[in-house]
Amino acid sequence: MAAFDLNTDSVRVLNQHLHDSPSGTLSVTNPGGRHCIACGIDAPVEVSIDGHVGYYCAGMNKQAKITIAGNAGPGVAENIMSGSVRVKGNASQYAGASGRGGALIIEGDASTRCGISMKGVDIVVAGSVGHMSAFLAQKGRLVICGDAGDFLGDSIYEATIYVRGNVGELGADCIEKEMTADHVQGLKQLLAATGVAANVNDFRRYGSARKLYNFNIDHADDY
């Protein structure tokens, strides 16, 4: 197993290695909150990071399975395409921003704007999320096992949000929707696949009222 100690190896050297000759499993120690660790990977490698990471860890990930045994700074797994990123601690703002595929699992809490502009990624948060989460969310699923802050799903498009705990004020055009059998089934599979223990029957579903999709003067106050 390749090993990188970021007290001695630079993030640049690590990332270049991950881009040039990615293979098997790889461990990273002493991340020390450094930024841009393991971003831009396009290979089915497994990377385990032992400690806290700074901004944009695992950014634009493709294929790789990345585990962060610590907290993650802003923009973890931003624009993720495929593969998976697991944060064992808490995540800061914009977790999974504009993610287009794959999965982001946060075992702790996520801060504000979790899943902002998401475009197909599945994000599962075992804890709670801050305000403005799933802002402008286009596609994909955001699962919140704890509580959601205010303005959840503001200006949401076709993404789906599941919440188990309390929800603050909903964002513009975001409404509660029926949990159909299909939704229950899909959520069950997602929770199982991401290894997050929660009773699927405790969740409520939120999505777009689709009232802001085309400009309508009678809804001007909502814009």
Next chain:
Amino acid sequence: MSHNKSLRASATFSQQVLDEIHRAADQGIYEIRGFGAKRSLPTFDDLVFLGASMSRYPLEGYREKCATDVVLGTRYARRPIKLKIPITIAGMSFGALGANAKEALGRAATAMGTSTTTGDGGMTEEERQSSKILVYQVLPSRYGLNPDDVRRADALEVVVGQGAKPGGGGMLLGHKITERVAEMRDLPQDIDQRSACRHPDWTGPDDLAIKIQELREITDWAIPIYIKIGATRVSYDVALAVKSGADVIVVDGMQGGTAATQDVFIEHVGIPTLPAVRMAVEALQELGMHRKVQLIVSGGIRSGADVAKALALGADAVSIGSAAMVAMGCNRNIFVEDYEALGTAPGYCHHCHTGRCPVGITTQDAELEERLQPEQGARWLKNYLTTMVLELQTLARACGKTHVLNLEPEDLTALTIEAAAMAKVPLAGTNWIPGNNK
């Protein structure tokens, strides 16, 4: 109507103002339109060159070389962009433009040895294939953004703002959204697609510096990273862009074109390109970064004279959007009945937002798009760019320059007090620069 002395127009409530109030009363929504600012503004036309005479030595038009090549992105990138001419094609989104128009832009730019730029909505295969040098935009919407396209781009451009709408997001009205456009953006068809005005994963310049670091890490520090700003507080924004780690800064003045923006935004937000260039150059000089971080200027560039003046004020290159569309037939006097169907006429059209472009440029309609064949569009644009370069060289030679980047503010004088104050060059016939206490 025969002359009627009792009719008296109001300067405050002109016919145009009256019409707009009536339209607002009927529709209850602001006007959305394409093209750039239509009001009259101080421009490069208010400057003229002081050709060589007794004290300076001109170059012979046909014999003596006047080079036009520029290199962009020399600060950090391993592979800077090498252009044969200092005129680039600005970012225009696929969605706003049809695929044929995008291909034509790419072909012409490639033939001229310059770059073209993607736009909101992502990179199309047609434009990657037809463009030798392609700048890939990273926009607040992140529509279509993906690491494969990031890696096959020749440069990245983080768009903070646009001259037509600094502080505003994008807009693509539902009727322009075809299946392909919707799929590229991960959105349903037929809905109004509003692009965010802020990036989803960074807020201030300190964050942006780290965002740029991420983009460099993903691309292994190979390609240049541009930052594009709409011209407002140019001095601060340019300084902050330098601090954030930009290789190249694009400053887009308020004349800059757009495919669909509120008219009130186009006409009332931002500053003209003329003062913006000078402010950007001063900010770079103050930091000792002029020519180290390259400056591209856009917004209302129409001719070789405009290019020459922008370079003389200190820009490294210019970028064109509207003028490139005009070269490809925008507002040309053909298909007149289709302009009329939009309620306009050749010469007045700003109806890119409708998706019914009479000449097939800003449309996704297959029948209309047929009207712009990529080869023909590319030929027109190549001819136009060639003309601009010849004009630019003519002016540079007249000022005795062997390279167009040797043009300098001392080669210019202003025809109006406003232009003298904005560009900080002396009013013609004086040594007076308003605002300079010399």
